[in-house]
Amino acid sequence: MVKEIERVGIPVVHVCTVTPISMTVGANRIVPAIAIPYPLGNPTLDVKEEKQLRRKILNTALEALSTEVDGQTIFEVK
Amino acid sequence: MKLELGCIKIRDIMFADKSEIRDGILYVNAKELEQIVLEDEHISAVGFDIARPGESVRITPVKDVIQPRAKVEGGGDMFPGVVTKVATVGSGKTHVLDGAAVVTVGKIVGFQEGIIDMTGIGADYTPFSKTNNLVVDFSPKENLTANEYEKAIRVAGLKVAYALGKLGVSHTPDETKTYEYSSIIEGSKLYPDLPRVGYVMMLQSQGLLHDTYVYGVDMKLSLTTMLSPTEVMDGAILSGNCVSACDKNTTYHHQNNPVIEDLFAEHGKTLNFAAMIITNENVFLADKERSSDWSAKLVDYLDLDGVIISQEGFGNPDTDLIMNCVKIEKTGTKTVIITDEYAGREGTSQSLADADPLADALVTAGNANQVITLPKLDRVIGTLDFTEKIAGGFAGSLEADGSITVEIQAITGATNELGFNRMSAR
Numbered sequence: 001m002v003k004e005i006e007r008v009g010i011p012v013v014h015v016c017t018v019t020p021i022s023m024t025v026g027a028n029r030i031v032p033a034i035a036i037p038y039p040l041g042n043p044t045l046d047v048k049e050e051k052q053l054r055r056k057i058l059n060t061a062l063e064a065l066s067t068e069v070d071g072q073t074i075f076e077v078k
Numbered sequence: 079m080k081l082e083l084g085c086i087k088i089r090d091i092m093f094a095d096k097s098e099i100r101d102g103i104l105y106v107n108a109k110e111l112e113q114i115v116l117e118d119e120h121i122s123a124v125g126f127d128i129a130r131p132g133e134s135v136r137i138t139p140v141k142d143v144i145q146p147r148a149k150v151e152g153g154g155d156m157f158p159g160v161v162t163k164v165a166t167v168g169s170g171k172t173h174v175l176d177g178a179a180v181v182t183v184g185k186i187v188g189f190q191e192g193i194i195d196m197t198g199i200g201a202d203y204t205p206f207s208k209t210n211n212l213v214v215d216f217s218p219k220e221n222l223t224a225n226e227y228e229k230a231i232r233v234a235g236l237k238v239a240y241a242l243g244k245l246g247v248s249h250t251p252d253e254t255k256t257y258e259y260s261s262i263i264e265g266s267k268l269y270p271d272l273p274r275v276g277y278v279m280m281l282q283s284q285g286l287l288h289d290t291y292v293y294g295v296d297m298k299l300s301l302t303t304m305l306s307p308t309e310v311m312d313g314a315i316l317s318g319n320c321v322s323a324c325d326k327n328t329t330y331h332h333q334n335n336p337v338i339e340d341l342f343a344e345h346g347k348t349l350n351f352a353a354m355i356i357t358n359e360n361v362f363l364a365d366k367e368r369s370s371d372w373s374a375k376l377v378d379y380l381d382l383d384g385v386i387i388s389q390e391g392f393g394n395p396d397t398d399l400i401m402n403c404v405k406i407e408k409t410g411t412k413t414v415i416i417t418d419e420y421a422g423r424e425g426t427s428q429s430l431a432d433a434d435p436l437a438d439a440l441v442t443a444g445n446a447n448q449v450i451t452l453p454k455l456d457r458v459i460g461t462l463d464f465t466e467k468i469a470g471g472f473a474g475s476l477e478a479d480g481s482i483t484v485e486i487q488a489i490t491g492a493t494n495e496l497g498f499n500r501m502s503a504r
Contacts, residue, residue, distance in 0.1 A: 018363060
């Protein structure tokens with residue numbers, strides 16, 4: 001899906017836990033997620049901490065989307 | 079460590095007033111077994127049934143398959159850390175009820191439980207169509223969590239297998255096999271000219287219905303470690319998982335691991351079976367990196383020449399597999415990986431989710447997406463209620479005439495990644 005959407009000229013950020021698979025399938029902008037069963041959150045955190053975490057992942061993804069890349073790039077969540 | 083496996087051939091199972099083994103027949107008093115199962119307060123009722131090779135019987139949804147075994151001599155007892163106390167097993171004598179199996183079924187826990195057909199084309203895809211099966215059908219109490227229910231039936235199945243295994247302790251085995259495992263230094267001295275080969279076994283460890291227990295330890299909480307392959311024969315590694323039915327390692331697979339069997343068969347002839355390493359397949363990327371780093375460190379430390387790596391499950395564990403393979407190759411050790419494929423129903427898609435040029439020697443156990451139609455069978459043990467929900471099933475799987483169209487993913491053991499089946503491809 002990442003590759004097909006990029007093929008029509010729309011940049012894509014792939015947020016995923018297992019970044020090596022994302023590299024293998026050929027995504028250009030990759031943001032590491034948390035874990036396989038809960039990629040975009042962390043149920044072990046309390047609600048407030050989890051919201052912050054989710055926002056950080058989203059902001060990193062938005063930043064990646066607006067960043068020029070030369071090749072496959074992993075944007076670490078800070 | 080030296081282990082003698084005494085095999086008592088079982089050619090049939092029958093219900094009787096007295097539990098015993100006589101003339102190759104396993105007689106079972108179901109009332110006694112019921113009491114053992116109902117010791118667990120989470121289980122409200124249990125039923126027992128028998129399925130024999132060739133009978134027109136379908137068993138589903140299958141959770142685990144266990145071979146009855148018990149210790150006769152040596153430390154520890156069967157299923158240490160879960161059914162019996164924690165104590166090192168793997169030496170002395172163990173008796174095996176060869177030809178018998180305990181199959182656990184019951185209301186579904188997840189969607190990853192399987193089908194065993196005792197006859198027809200489906201029987202060709204599962205090794206458990208060739209065993210005489212005592213099927214244990216559990217009913218849980220109401221309002222249990224999925225975890226409570228899963229644990230209760232997992233342990234109860236093992237207790238039943240242990241109780242049956244103990245019936246064989248005083249019998250003279252029909253056949254005895256001996257397995258001897260030396261220390262690292264002793265082994266090198268014994269066979270200085272043979273290549274030192276290790277086995278890296280990957281164990282599912284991704285949470286409910288994806289776990290494996292080693293001496294009772296949930297493997298996701300462990301780092302990569304080592305044990306003697308004879309310990310595995312004595313029930314040190316237990317299935318707590320129902321990945322996809324086709325490529326989960328049931329407890330029976332662990333007890334009869336064919337990679338271990340074959341490495342022992344070649345030990346001292348073409349190779350020196352030097353070490354067995356077990357590692358996990360966790361849900362965090364950092365865990366995957368850490369565990370595969372550890373596999374490679376141990377392989378390097380043990381100075382192995384070659385390693386066989388077996389995977390369990392598919393999808394993200396393909397990354398654990400490739401990480402193990404690549405990192406071990408980079409220590410200068412040759413690898414062969416054993417896996418299966420999810421190449422789509424036509425077999426034309428990419429087979430593994432991850433890949434690397436260093437993974438250049440691979441044994442495949444088949445394409446789990448292959449579609450098959452299983453004919454209606456006369457009797458169902460368990461229930462067909464979940465046929466369209468289990469992995470490999472889909473809306474419309476269950477036909478009005480009682481036949482079932484599924485991917486072979488739904489058949490227990492169909493593409494087992496220890497190679498415990500006859501399917502492969504070149």
